[in-house]
Amino acid sequence: MRVVLIAHTVITKDIPGYELLSEEVADCDDLSEQAGRLCYLSFDRPNPKTAGNDDYIANILNQGHYSVLEHGSATFYIDGVTRAFLLELERHRHFSYSVVSQRYCDGSRFKLVEHPELAKLSDDLKKRIADVQELNQQLYADIVTELEALGDNRKTARGAARTILPEGTETRLLVTGNIRAWREMLIKRLSPAADAEIRQVAQLILAQLMEVAPASLQDFNFETA
Numbered sequence: 001m002r003v004v005l006i007a008h009t010v011i012t013k014d015i016p017g018y019e020l021l022s023e024e025v026a027d028c029d030d031l032s033e034q035a036g037r038l039c040y041l042s043f044d045r046p047n048p049k050t051a052g053n054d055d056y057i058a059n060i061l062n063q064g065h066y067s068v069l070e071h072g073s074a075t076f077y078i079d080g081v082t083r084a085f086l087l088e089l090e091r092h093r094h095f096s097y098s099v100v101s102q103r104y105c106d107g108s109r110f111k112l113v114e115h116p117e118l119a120k121l122s123d124d125l126k127k128r129i130a131d132v133q134e135l136n137q138q139l140y141a142d143i144v145t146e147l148e149a150l151g152d153n154r155k156t157a158r159g160a161a162r163t164i165l166p167e168g169t170e171t172r173l174l175v176t177g178n179i180r181a182w183r184e185m186l187i188k189r190l191s192p193a194a195d196a197e198i199r200q201v202a203q204l205i206l207a208q209l210m211e212v213a214p215a216s217l218q219d220f221n222f223e224t225a
Contacts, residue, residue, distance in 0.1 A: 001078075001079075001080040001081055001113075001200065001201070001204075002077070002078065002079050002080055003076055003077075003078050003201055003204035003205055003208070004076060004077045004078075004208075005074060005075070005076055005208040005209070005211075005212070006075055006076065006077050006174075007074070007075040007176075008027070008028060008072070008073065008074040008075070008212045008213075009027050009028050009031055009071070009072040009073050009074070009212075010027050011027045011030055011031055014034065015034045015037075015038055015043075017043045018034050018037060018038075018043050019043070020053075021045075021051065021052060021053070022052070022053065025053040025215070026211075026212050026213055026214060026215070027072070027212070028072030028073075028074070028179055028212050028213035028216060029053055029054075029057055029072070029213055029214065029215035029216055030053065031071045031072045032057060032060065032068045032069050032071065032072060032179070032215075032216060033053050033056050033057065033068075035067075035068035035071050036056065036060055036065065036068045037056075039068070053215055054214075054215045054218065056215075057215035057216055057218065058215070058218060058219075061216075061218070061219055066180045066183070067180070069178065069179040069180040069183065069216055070178040070179070070180045070181075071178065072178060072179045072213060072216070073176055073177060073178045073179065074176070074177065074179070074182060074208075074209060074212060074213070075174060075175070075176040076174070076175055076176075076205060076208075077172075077173075077174055078172070078173050078174075078175065078201065079170070079171075079172040079173075080113060080170060081113060081170065081171060081173075081197065081201065082113045082115065082167060082168045082169065082170065082171065082197060083165075083167050083168070083169050083170075083171050084115075084167040084168065084195075084197070085171075085195075085197050085198055085201065086099065086171050086173065087167075088189075088195060088198050089175065089185075089198065089201075092177070092181065092184070092185045094177060094178070094180075094181040094184075095175050095176065095177040095181060095185075096175065096176045096177070097173055097174070097175050098173060098174040098175075099171060099172070099173040099174075100171055100172045100173065102158065102159070102162040102165070103155050103158055103159040103162065104155055104158070105158070106158065107140050107158060107161060107162050107165055107169070108137050108140055108141055110165075110169050110170040110171070111133065111137075111169075111170055112129070112133040112136075112166065112168045112169060112170070113168055113169070113170045114168075115168065115196065115197055116196040116197055116200060117196050133166075136164065136165065136166065139164060140161045140162075140164060140165060143157070143160065143161040143164065144157045144158055144161045147160060147161070179209075179213050179216045182205065182209060183216070183217065185202070185205075186202050186205065186206055186209075186217075186220065189201070189202035190202045190203065190206065190220075206220060
């Protein structure tokens, strides 16, 4: 499993009238503060308790003024995860996705990903899973070969053959979301009630998001996530 932050918001010019107090503030957090202060024209920071970015964002979180968190965004590349994981992640409607196509790409390139819970299984069951995977990959290849021999083009043949691949087949994707959307995803997927695979991904996302939007995630405790 790989989860790599490949892009995030970078400010190129501040709102007229706004001046950042500290150069150490992350751009995503800075942008949220600019948006919030624009709403109330409070660029002069009239309240000393919320003059700093961290305190200002803390107040935003406390007030539930989450809309200002929607301006900053982050993009992750993810691989080594299952199609089952993808189905769960896609329930988060406010993300944008680009996913490897099983119609265009050779499905035999993508192996079965071991779900975290399967690591608990006996060696015998793990061997049986590996045997089934080997048979499944061969079946996929045979279906493609026969359909092509019957006149189907490669895309059509692979599109049909992919239907016999298990949900545990690896997929690769790019996913982009604004900071509010990432917060809502993390709240749900860091829960002990969440599936183990998506919980692992959420932990990796949180660790990297904390580097680019620490104030916006200050109420998350990474140690206990």
